[in-house]
Amino acid sequence: MNTFTGNTLTQRSIPFILHESRTQFDWRGQGALSLKTFRYGTSLYEAGHGHFSVGHDRYLLLNEGQEYQLHIDSPVPVESFCIFFPPGMVEEVGRNVSSSDRYLLDEPYALSSACSMDWVERTYSMEDPLGAALARLRSSYVSKTLDAWGLEEQLHQLALHMLVLHREIRCEIDQLDMVRSSTRDELYRRIYIAHEYMTAYYSQPITLAETASAAHLSVNHFLRNYKKLFGISPHQFLTERRLQAACQLLSNSDLPVTEICYRVGFESLGSFSSLFSRRFHLSPSQYRIKR
Structure with missing residues (x-):
């Protein structure tokens, strides 16, 4: 576990960074506003009413004060890289972005009086701007190429990306055709x-x-x-998710096609082969050979 300190930082503004690897881990408790990423395996979270699978291609955002459970069970070490924000930090970055220069000149150290932001707890793609910023921060942090000043700047950029994401999700929600x-x-x-x-x-x-x-x-x-x-049905999403998982196993393992079929959730080899061929224009066996 690692933290950083700097002369210009107050205790209130210092995020906590967790970077470690585990093959097995179970934890239950309440956390801060946080971004959670994992490599070389998958972690399962239960938070509120939600169940979240977090692997190398997704990150999870959880609200401050959220009760959650974390479970890791992997044959190889799963590497975690998680950022925990102190109360008010991201809101304070937002205050500086939204306030006029005149106000900030007059009140440079005023703390935001806004209530804590309510974030949508879900996984997001590591390919979005916030995910890319997380990946850059992890790389710099693990390689120890940043001093406290550089790390603080990257965390500030991370907060800016979070605020943009919050606005984008707000726009998605507002497109739903409910009155209230x-x-x-x-x-x-x-x-x-x-x-x-x-x-x-x-x-x-x-x-x-x-x-x-x-x-x-x-x-x-x-x-x-x-x-x-x-824009698609739940069944269409689930089928695509299973087919993509099958592709990964066909490319990266020697498991028999029949075992892959059942491992990714299909109930019939015939149905799996038909759906796979229709989606990729190759049978599962042909796909493996070409890969």
């Missing part, structure tokens, strides 16, 4: 709970009813609004 803002917020969060549930448990025999229930939605309500938000 609170209804849009709640529906967006529940649909994403179901989406993350499918992402986390795609390899298991989960059902439509079970997935809708995880988000406390009726099946019809879930189906209708999932397609509005994602």
